[in-house]
Amino acid sequence: MHMSLTLPGSAGMYLLLLMSNLLLWEHVASRPSTSVSTEDLYHRVVEQSHNTYIMAADIYSEFDLNFAKRSWLTDRMPTVCHTASIHTPENREEVHETKTEDLLVSIANITRAWIRPLKYLASEVAALPGASATMLKTANDLKERNADLLVGLKTILGRIKPGFAVNGSPTWSGLKDLKSSDEDTRLFAFYNNLRCLKRDMNKVDSFLKVLRCRVVFNNEC
Numbered sequence: 001m002h003m004s005l006t007l008p009g010s011a012g013m014y015l016l017l018l019m020s021n022l023l024l025w026e027h028v029a030s031r032p033s034t035s036v037s038t039e040d041l042y043h044r045v046v047e048q049s050h051n052t053y054i055m056a057a058d059i060y061s062e063f064d065l066n067f068a069k070r071s072w073l074t075d076r077m078p079t080v081c082h083t084a085s086i087h088t089p090e091n092r093e094e095v096h097e098t099k100t101e102d103l104l105v106s107i108a109n110i111t112r113a114w115i116r117p118l119k120y121l122a123s124e125v126a127a128l129p130g131a132s133a134t135m136l137k138t139a140n141d142l143k144e145r146n147a148d149l150l151v152g153l154k155t156i157l158g159r160i161k162p163g164f165a166v167n168g169s170p171t172w173s174g175l176k177d178l179k180s181s182d183e184d185t186r187l188f189a190f191y192n193n194l195r196c197l198k199r200d201m202n203k204v205d206s207f208l209k210v211l212r213c214r215v216v217f218n219n220e221c
């Protein structure tokens with residue numbers, strides 16, 4: 001952990017902040033009776049999901065601008081997102097009819113399903129010729145933030161359903177295409193993953209905002 005102290009300038013500072021944030025979560029997660037209120041937990045997960053969504057939208061746009069090919073529109077079918085089987089409400093009404101804990105479980109399920117792909121997206125962006133430093137940083141941040149978000153969600157869920165574990169997320173089998181030696185296949189795999197990520201993070205963020213409104217503000221927002 002002291003390694004971060006040797007990093008130069010803002011990168012080191014950022015890492016330190018990130019770690020203190022993670023330590024905070026761990027502290028909270030290991031001591032459910034701690035003084036952090038559920039309201040504060042909701043504020044934190046919403047802040048995380050908001051930032052995660054913004055980053056997912058950013059990296060998607062950057063990829064779309066610099067790497068996407070026109071030919072995909074006619075020659076290729078977009079793949080089904082690996083999280084498609086996770087049941088989520090389809091519209092506002094359905095969101096409002098869904099129980100808080102059920103919605104939290106779905107959100108945590110989606111978040112967990114992205115742990116592995118985000119790890120590989122970050123390492124493959126590092127190996128992608130022409131990827132900017134910003135893109136690489138965003139990919140790494142996304143990986144950390146999503147993991148952090150999952151810890152926060154588990155903490156809230158642990159209060160509602162003690163002993164609950166988020167198991168059985170859908171598996172992701174996109175690694176082969178992401179590492180393909182065929183450039184078009186590889187780029188198209190990136191594109192689809194980033195498109196799905198943006199879509200899922202948008203969902204997660206909007207659902208969490210509805211839940212915060214419900215739990216913290218008594219639906220008055």
Ligand SMILES: *[C@@H]1O[C@H](CO)[C@@H](O)[C@H](O)[C@H]1NC(C)=O
Binds near residue numbers: 086087109165166
């Ligand atoms: C997550 O979603 C998958 C796919 O729909 C499902 O099989 C699994 O049971 C879900 N996990 C949880 C914790 O709800």
